[in-house]
Amino acid sequence: MTRDQLGHMTLLSSCFPESVHKSRVHSTMDDIEDLQSVSGEEDNDEAALVGGEAPGRALPAICDPGHLLHRLVVLVFMCFLGFGSYFCYDNPAALQLQVTQDMKLNTAQFMQLYAWYSWPNVVLCFLGGFLIDRVFGIRLGTIIFSLFVCVGQVIFAVGALVNRFWVMEIGRFVFGIGGESLAVAQNTYAVNWFKGKELNLVFGLQLSMARLGSTVNMNIMGWVYTKVSDIVGSTGYTTLGASLMLAGTTCLFSLLCALVLGFLDKRAERILQKDQGNTGEVIKLTDVKDFPLPLWLLFIICVGYYVAIFPFIGLGQVFFIEKFNFTPAEARAVNSIVYIISAPASPLLGFMVDKIGRNIVWVITAVITTLCAHMMLAFTFWNPWIAMSLLGVSYSLLACALWPMVAFVVPEHQLGTAYGFMQSIQNLGLALIAMAAGAILDSRGYLVLEVFFCSCICVALIAVVVLYFVNHHRRGDLNLSAAARAKLLKESTPDAE
Template sequence: MEEEDEEARGLLGDRPEGDNAVPGAPRALPALCDPSHLAHRLVVLFLMCLLGFGSYFCYDSPAALQTQVKQDMQVNTTKFMLLYAWYSWPNVVLCFLGGFLIDRIFGIRWGTVIFSCFVCIGQAIFALGGIFNAFWLMELGRFVFGIGGESLAVAQNTYAVSWFKGKELNLVFGLQLSMARIGSTVNMNLMGWLYTKIEASLRSPGHMILGVTLMIGCVTCILSLFCALVLAYLDRRAEKILHKEQGKTGDVIKLTDVKDFSLPLWLVFIICVCYYVAIFPFIGLGKVFFMEKFGFASQSASAINSVVYVISAPMSPVFGLLVDKTGKNIIWVLCAVATTLVSHMMLAFTFWNPWIAMCLLGLSYSLLACALWPMVAFVVPEHQLGTAYGFMQSIQNLGLAVISILAGMILDTRGYLFLEVFFIACVSLSLLAVVCLYVVNRARGGNLNYSAKQREELKLSHSE
């Protein structure tokens, strides 16, 4: 203990200040260097937000370069969508193991650095697959990238809880989500333009230009790795100075708990899977859809395809506050799913300006995330939360992996209209599950649709 105090004093420095200063007393740290000061914690928050920027930037690289990937690598849509499926496959398992690896094996600091390395290496392998004209290498790169991507998000949230417990936490989560969506948006609008510029300056085969473009995108992953290293240093330094514990996820995963899950929780899982499989695979294939059906130029198609992320960046914190203040989670989920259904029907059966449908989709996507995911905590005991959220993410990734492949097959054989009808069917199943959840919750006297005031009264009655 004395050695730790000595090290803390060494970090603080020993400098007498003024005539009355006691020799050997720790000097006051500048605000930016003091872990207990807001200014220092804002620096840490900035690094936390950038930590996931590279991962989210590179996740949708295939969507931003859909035409180029299919043309340069000479693959059909089914094979193209494998780039998304291979990202999701490892996360069917890692959603359970990520928190365990952080808590028990690596620790938050080493865990974050290791997962950031997986993201960097995966993106580099993905780019090399283009350079060497080897699609199997691109698939391997996406698999490695997937190993790091979702687990890095777990590490990011763990850092947030460790540094910003209390009232600031919801705002911090909102800011992290906003930065993630900014990363996706920048990617959608930059990579196509970057490919064109490299094509104009390099007289090389198309696959080489594709590989170089993707390798430049890898720079954002290196930035995230740098942030992981700086965060690890700052967290260790704060631990020495403030004697705080290293961050833990708090998730205790016990697969045996699955047998105890209630019917409302299973309905939440169904809503989640059926909804998200109509969002991410659609965005993955959306650029060419807007070019073919609505006649958009490549850059304009990228812009409209990124609208969901553009809207999500500012609106996620706003909707989060709205749901917190009003409660009524099932009603908000119902509104979100119904609006998404309308959006897909507009895109499928009309030639109306697609900006309208995509803006509605962006709003509903943001609202659903804020209203659906917290419901798990209302129907699951605290000791089973880690298992419930892990299982929810696991089956979501399983659904995305399977539906990504299926969506590619439908597009190759039937075209975009059939694909949109398929997405409408998925959202309709999600809507049916929401209605069932409302009925079951009402019949059982559940609290999923309580107002914020009712929840506060329930909390007070339990504490008494």
């Protein structure tokens, strides 16, 4: 779920605002001053009337874009903006048995549904921010990407209704075009409306809501399928299509949030006389040749780690049914524990890493813990809740410690390219490994598949150990304590700043 890493990536914008995102958002006091100046000038009477107040009169707190109460209302819509996308992304995982049986698919074909989501994002990771900044603007861009998500889910459901798997694949491709770019738009809105300590909290809340969407999907879609089959009177591709169409209502809800956010942002722009927010990302592919060795090692860690997480969750339901004799409901519950833990753990672990530092040590800890979890699932019959809980904690910890390190190894003007390239090869790896995992499972079974995932984690472990020694040899700052990093940042910051 590559999309939720955008949330982790932008968490450091609150800690390194000048090196990650050049936000145009005003502080609360500046907003109030702007609002007062607007309400005091006759030329801007129309702007004051937008808030429903007469010229020269103060706006109510809930209608005042510069007031915390109004921004909390905006935050609610901001958090739900990506709910539908995250809910529907793992529809195949939540209905793995039903999809494979009703559409008569093998595992390799089933995993194509995840591969087709990732393929467009090999390119769109570079283009999403550009389209928001230079072409559509944040408001129109968010609505367009939300429409792509809605249309993609509808095509996906229609493909099941008419029993045409290739139509379902097209739907996932269209869905992928909107999914990743919508996450970029969501983060841009956050930077535009919040800053400082608020921004850190906002990104944590957005990430928690995203994980909530994935968790609800995992635990409710099986029940939805059962209820639809009771109404239809039988199971089959018609029931599957109807269930996926019902899941698409969450995308419509997110589209409604995009429309409301567009209205509120346009209104705030008129009242506060501010510009639209930008992603702040500058993409120059020529910068790739200048990337240092530590950054390439971060890329290897990223791909090696995440390809052992998301494809496994996509195939997890049947794994827990066949190996541990779980019921489908129990299998869906244990398969969703990674997302359940990630929701509250991500902001807490992010805060911990910020306060302690030592990013490489945390990444090593997360990778080793993940390897132990996969080995437990592969070679033991211990209760899988233990391994999946470890997986959930380590998954959250790695994202909090890994993604901010990119800002430590590349200059500011290369950050957009570095993050775009990192997400691009991550999506490429996920697409390829999704197809490979399906083929391995069809031909060799779950044990070999788990060994394959363990080998991917070992690649990530080797890369992070090499990174540790390279950083130590070059006296880099990737593994500094928080206090040492703050001191270094203070020494390198001009007195004028």
